[in-house]
Structures are given as C-alpha cells and as structure tokens.
Amino acid sequence: MKPLILRLVVFATLVAGSFLALGARQSLAHAVIESTEPAANSVVSKAPNSVSLNFDEPVDTALGWMRVFDSDGERVVTAKLGRGDGDDWVRVAMPELEDGGYLVVWRVMSADGHAVEGAFGFQIGESSLPVGNEVVSTVVGSQGDDPLPGRVAGVGRYISYAALALLFGLFVLNIVSRRLRLSTVGAVGAVSVLVVLLMTGPNTLSGSFADAFDVSLLADTMNTRSGTMMVARILFFVAIAIVGSRMPRRMLGLILVLLAGTFAAGGHSGSESPVAIAVLVTTVHVVAVSIWIGGIIAVLVGGATSNLESGVQRFAKIMNFVLPAVVLSGVLTAARNLGGLSGLFDSTYGKITITKFLLVVAMGVIALIVRRKLQGATQPKKVLAAEAAFGLAAFVLASVLAVTPPISASGTVFQRTAVEAGLVANVTVDPVGTGANEIHVLFSPPGGALSRVGDVTIRYSLPERSVPNLDATVSEASPNHWIGVLNFPYTGIWKVEVFAKPTANDTVRFVFEVAIGG
Numbered sequence: 001m002k003p004l005i006l007r008l009v010v011f012a013t014l015v016a017g018s019f020l021a022l023g024a025r026q027s028l029a030h031a032v033i034e035s036t037e038p039a040a041n042s043v044v045s046k047a048p049n050s051v052s053l054n055f056d057e058p059v060d061t062a063l064g065w066m067r068v069f070d071s072d073g074e075r076v077v078t079a080k081l082g083r084g085d086g087d088d089w090v091r092v093a094m095p096e097l098e099d100g101g102y103l104v105v106w107r108v109m110s111a112d113g114h115a116v117e118g119a120f121g122f123q124i125g126e127s128s129l130p131v132g133n134e135v136v137s138t139v140v141g142s143q144g145d146d147p148l149p150g151r152v153a154g155v156g157r158y159i160s161y162a163a164l165a166l167l168f169g170l171f172v173l174n175i176v177s178r179r180l181r182l183s184t185v186g187a188v189g190a191v192s193v194l195v196v197l198l199m200t201g202p203n204t205l206s207g208s209f210a211d212a213f214d215v216s217l218l219a220d221t222m223n224t225r226s227g228t229m230m231v232a233r234i235l236f237f238v239a240i241a242i243v244g245s246r247m248p249r250r251m252l253g254l255i256l257v258l259l260a261g262t263f264a265a266g267g268h269s270g271s272e273s274p275v276a277i278a279v280l281v282t283t284v285h286v287v288a289v290s291i292w293i294g295g296i297i298a299v300l301v302g303g304a305t306s307n308l309e310s311g312v313q314r315f316a317k318i319m320n321f322v323l324p325a326v327v328l329s330g331v332l333t334a335a336r337n338l339g340g341l342s343g344l345f346d347s348t349y350g351k352i353t354i355t356k357f358l359l360v361v362a363m364g365v366i367a368l369i370v371r372r373k374l375q376g377a378t379q380p381k382k383v384l385a386a387e388a389a390f391g392l393a394a395f396v397l398a399s400v401l402a403v404t405p406p407i408s409a410s411g412t413v414f415q416r417t418a419v420e421a422g423l424v425a426n427v428t429v430d431p432v433g434t435g436a437n438e439i440h441v442l443f444s445p446p447g448g449a450l451s452r453v454g455d456v457t458i459r460y461s462l463p464e465r466s467v468p469n470l471d472a473t474v475s476e477a478s479p480n481h482w483i484g485v486l487n488f489p490y491t492g493i494w495k496v497e498v499f500a501k502p503t504a505n506d507t508v509r510f511v512f513e514v515a516i517g518g
C-alpha cells in the first residue's frame with residue numbers, strides 16, 4: 001500500500017471513529033414509569049389517537065416497542081416508540097380502535113442502557129368488557145427473552161476484549177510474530193464487535209436470533225450510545241486490520257488508545273458524571289490492564305521471534321509503571337461505580353470487584369518475583385506462566401463486570417410485571433438498598449377500571465437469616481395504585497408478598513424475590 005493511501009485510510013478512520021466516540025449520547029439512570037395516557041385501567045368514551053407513557057427521567061426510544069392486544073388476545077398494534085412532549089414521554093399513534101378492552105405491553109430502553117418493561121389495560125366504551133384473565137396471562141407471559149442472542153453477544157464481547165489486549169501486548173513489546181499478526185488480530189476484533197452489535201438489538205428487545213439480520217433494528221441499535229461506540233470500535237479494528245504493522249508506531253498507539261476509549265465510553269463510565277473524567281480514568285485502566293495481560297499472552301502464544309528476549313526485557317521495565325496505573329485507576333473506577341466502600345460488600349458488582357482485586361494483588365506479588373527472574377532468563381515463557389494464569393482469570397472477571405450493573409450512589413430500581421388470576425401487577429421498588437425503600441404497585445384488575453382492587457397488604461421476610469414476616473405501611477395513592485415503605489435492615493434475597501382483593505370474595509397473592517445488596 002502506498003504511503004499516501006495508508007495515511008488517508010488511517011486519518012479517515014481516526015476522524016470517523018473519534019467523531020462517533022465524542023458524539024455519542026450519555027446515559028443517566030434507571031427510569032421508572034409515572035403515568036400513562038389513557039390512564040391504566042381507565043374507561044374512555046372514544047378511541048384514543050395515541051398511547052403515551054411518562055417516565056421519571058429521559059428514556060431512549062431507539063430500542064423500544066409497544067404492543068396492543070384486544071380482548072381476544074390478537075395483536076392489533078405493534079409499533080416502535082416515538083418521542084412525546086418531552087424526553088421523558090414516549091408515544092405511539094393508534095389506528096381506529098373499536099369499543100372493547102385492550103392490553104398494552106411495552107418495553108423501553110432506560111437511559112442507563114437497561115430495558116424497562118410493563119403492561120396495563122384500558123377500555124373503550126362504558127359497555128365494553130376488559131381483557132379476560134386467560135388472555136392477560138398468555139399475552140404477558142409470551143413476551144419472554146430468547147437467551148441465544150445474549151449468549152452469542154457474551155462470547156463476542158470476550159473475544160473483542162482479548163483482541164484489544166493482544167494488540168496492546170504486541171505493540172508495547174514490539175514483537176513481530178508469524179502466529180500473531182496485527183492485521184489478523186484487528187480483523188478478529190472487528191468481527192467480534194460486529195457480532196455483539198448484531199446481537200444487541202434482539203437481546204435488548206426480547207427478540208430472536210433471526211432478528212439480528214433486521215436492518216432497521218440494526219440502525220436503531222447503532223443510534224444508541226453503546227451502539228455508536230461499537231461502530232467506532234469496528235472502525236478502529238478495521239484500520240489496524242487493513243494497515244497492520246505498516247502503520248507508523250505513533251499513529252498505531254493513538255488508534256489503540258482511542259480504541260480503548262470506546263470500551264470505556266460504551267460501558268458504565270459513559271453514564272457517569274462528569275463523563276470526561278469517568279471515561280478518562282476507565283480508559284487508563286483498560287490500557288494498563290491490556291498492556292499487562294496482552295503482553296503476557298503475546299509472549300506465551302506469539303511463537304518463536306527474533307526479538308522475543310528484548311521484548312520481554314522491555315515488558316519488565318514497562319510493568320513498573322503499568323502496575324501502579326492498574327491499581328490506582330481500578331480503585332477509582334470501582335469507587336465511582338459503587339458510590340462508596342459499602343457497595344463493595346452489598347452488591348454483585350462489588351463482590352466481583354473484590355475478587356478481581358485479589359487476583360490483581362496476587363498477580364502483583366508474582367510479578368515482583370517474575371521481574372527478577374526475567375533478568376537473563378533463557379526461557380521467559382515458563383517464568384510468565386503463573387502470572388498469565390491469574391491474569392486470564394482477572395480478565396474473565398473484567399468481562400463479567402462490563403455487563404454487571406453497578407450500584408451507584410443513587411441506587412438501583414427493581415421492576416417486575418406479574419399476572420395472577422388475570423390480575424396484572426406492575427411492581428417497582430426504589431432504590432433497592434438497605435434502609436427505607438418505596439414500593440409502588442399498579443394493578444390492572446380483571447374487571448377493568450370499574451373494579452377497584454381493595455384491601456392490599458404487603459409483607460416481606462428474609463428466609464436466609466430467619467427474619468420473620470414484616471408488615472409494610474401501605475396506602476392507596478390513586479385508584480389501583482398503592483404505595484408502601486419496605487425497611488430492609490440486612491442485605492440478602494428478600495421475599496416480598498403482595499396480597500390484593502380484586503373482588504370481595506377473592507384474594508390474589510404475588511410473590512417477588514428482591515435482591516438487596518447483591
């Protein structure tokens with residue numbers, strides 16, 4: 001490839017990738033639905049022109065849908081979500097609906113990248129009947145997830161992390177190997193990210209594997225923050241695959257740093273504030289870990305090379321700076337995501353972080369011993385074997401952390417939609433942590449809005465610590481909307497039971513497991 005063409009390819013990739021990386025929208029927190037139009041369980045005199053949902057904060061409409069079913073369980077509307085009066089409103093235009101009962105099932109992408117879903121009913125015409133019990137149970141229960149897209153995306157995500165680490169390892173050690181070429185690793189990285197990009201839409205929207213080839217869904221995915229970051233990531237990987245080792249070292253180093261930045265901005269750090277500092281700290285961590293683990297892998301599987309010994313000696317010197325960077329940036333990133341030290345022990349994210357930290361400490365101790373033995377070592381691969389084992393284990397945990405929601409200072413939200421005996425209950429527990437938590441229960445009763453749910457009681461217990469049933473203080477905020485307070489004194493899997501009377505002679509029981517601090 002001619003030098004001028006090479007520089008043009010690299011320059012175009014840098015501009016396009018950087019533009020996408022810097023222009024991606026930032027996410028905020030987990031959204032909670034506040035109201036609907038028509039109101040849940042309401043009876044309206046004429047067919048509405050649209051159905052709207054209002055949330056407590058802005059939501060992303062790129063990956064989201066609304067489905068409306070009639071009283072026979074037939075789907076009459078399937079539509080993508082449109083923007084309403086503001087960023088916290090979504091709206092879907094309705095065709096001319098006949099009098100009768102309707103069930104609305106929806107799913108929207110919260111600004112933090114997690115899906116939020118629910119269901120509610122309404123009726124058109126006072127003489128109409130609500131959607132029947134069997135239909136409600138069948139419809140809500142049929143909106144389940146296909147696990148295949150998520151599993152495929154997980155494999156692709158891990159391979160992309162490994163490709164990034166290998167690229168940094170080969171670059172820093174300046175190892176030229178027939179087994180591991182920069183162009184080959186770049187191509188593998190690009191394909192793996194493309195797989196993740198294709199699987200994100202179906203995984204988020206409870207779709208099937210075949211939905212990965214839906215062009216419109218792919219376009220919607222690319223319009224999200226994480227999707228935009230993946231497109232930029234692919235561009236950077238492709239640039240390395242095309243140019244490879246012929247790229248000037250400074251330019252290659254810049255592309256690798258920007259590539260690491262897309263991993264940082266596309267993850268938890270991209271939703272933190274201030275975004276620039278959060279992404280910068282995480283990028284430093286990604287680069288440092290990639291140099292460490294990628295350097296070890298490059299030495300172990302790179303095969304015989306003419307400059308292996310000099311590369312290993314360079315690696316030993318570089319680690320004097322990389323190790324402190326790994327520890328410091330890792331601690332800062334974990335503290336920011338967890339909102340304090342208490343989150344280390346009260347959340348799944350924190351527990352995984354502790355395990356990863358212990359592995360890194362073990363690697364650090366081994367590294368100190370290894371660096372001495374590397375001086376004049378004739379078989380450096382054997383010396384690095386133990387360190388590599390711990391490094392790969394820590395690498396796996398890092399991949400898990402990337403898809404594990406952290407517990408931030410503002411907490412998280414528990415949301416579930418359940419159906420029992422035709423009664424739909426949308427339950428929200430906020431903020432899901434020790435201490436006082438607010439619980440909202442919105443009912444769609446079998447009798448529609450004309451049949452109010454009464455005598456609602458809520459109790460909760462912690463079987464694993466033999467905490468007996470505790471009663472929640474409950475009050476009716478509006479028809480079929482009940483609010484209570486749950487005071488969780490300990491972490492653990494709490495059993496929350498909601499009892500409601502849709503009729504004078506019937507009591508319906510809902511049971512939920514709410515994980516507090518893990």
